[in-house]
Amino acid sequence: MRTFVDDIADHAVREPDRVAVTTPDGELTYAGLAARVDALAAVLAARGARAETVCGVAVARGVDAVVAVAAAVRCGAAFLTLDVEQPPRRLAALVRSGGADLLVTTSDLADRLDLPVPGRPVLLDRPETHAGDGPARGVPDGRALAYVSHTSGTTGEPSPVLVEHRGLDGYLRFVVRDFGLGPDTVALQTAPLGYDASVRDTFAPLLAGGRLVLVPRSAVLRPREFGAVVRAHGVNALLSVTPSFLSFLAGQPDGAGLPAGVRLVVSSGESLRPFLAAGGRSLVEGRLVNQYGPTECTMTSTRYDVPADPATDADIVGTPIDGVVVRVLDxxxxxxxxxxxxxxxxxGAGVARGYRGLAARTAECFVPDPAGPPGARLYRTGDLARSGPGGLRLLGRRDRQVKIRGHRVDPAEIEGALLAHPGVTGAVVTPRTDDAGRVFLVAHVTGDLADTGDAALRAHLGATLPPHLMPRRFVRLAELPTTRGGKADRRALAESAVRS
Structure with a gap:
């Protein structure tokens, strides 16, 4: 089948001098990008990368990350992107569960991270990675693996989701069509590497023949620097921002001017309703799209064009994207x-293959579609909703998972990390919502912690968990309340946290 990287290579043939990527260090044309992708693809192929091979990509944010992911696809393999700012122990767990067969990284990161991937890593700062014998194009079957992306699960451990080429390529092409992306698109890459949203805001603009702007993550997160980047590069599209980020911008003294000139803002990852209820729609001059979809369904399943005067009494996520079926079932x-x-x-389109190495969980969540054609499957999201004007209206989750700054979080993962502390004998994590409508975590802990402050608990968690899994508050208890069945009474803990 034809992949999105093939289309990017075609741009290099038609308009080789068109700028594909802008960075603080300079610009890279489509011809330059295609040449680097093909050279690395040849190296990967020579190292055995082919269909179903998982190439772990552990590089800093920048052009190297774009090249490495595209090269894996170019030679018919799959990619697993890693956020190298996360703790090394967590990254090691991700490459093990994700089944990484090959590692693409740099010399310094290879030494620092010491990831358990078999064989010698492919080092991007070595000359041989820029001197392949020419294109090593693989032609993957639509059902071949495209990428692995982790998401929290009911076990408390991140679960590796296997997404196929037919889902990824169909989705990226839908994004280009539905959002009207083209050669005039200038998109700022905002999502962190290691999260599937980064695939959308990196490669949809390039698929459209537009320009991708890459700056350090710190420049995206600091309001003044963000506004300066938007103005300096003429950014007109933000394809992967969270409502929390939009609320953060809206709360700045000069918030209204920060995204000036941006004509498309695509939000996802958590409820947009608090932002809209606070009057945030006026921050976005152009089109504002609210997206919804789990990692298990290739990023996005529904979208909703938010009107200039939106309803704020419901969390509306709209109607299915092309090729997707959404049902509300008992x-x-x-x-x-x-x-x-x-x-x-x-x-429909985009439903993942399942979870790697987790057959029972795959069977539980990916079920036969009783109303679909033979062989069709449904993914049970655990989200509760009802249909209404504008499409689907989300009402919460059936299980304990929550969204924190756009990331799906299972409290069990944090509880397990807390219990690994020698002084902690019990741990329950519950969500709360502050006055601004933002969800945060409260950790209720028991044990001999008289000499262990909050900072020490945070340092312990920081060794294995990323920042979005860090509780905002720690509540120390003599004992955890339990239900009649002997389970931790999470409702009582949540209510006590509200009162305290």
Missing amino acids: DALGPVPEGEVGEVCIG
């Missing part, structure tokens, strides 16, 4: 009446 996978509450189940 526990027996039967349809609920219009307007009634049920579980969101997603089928």
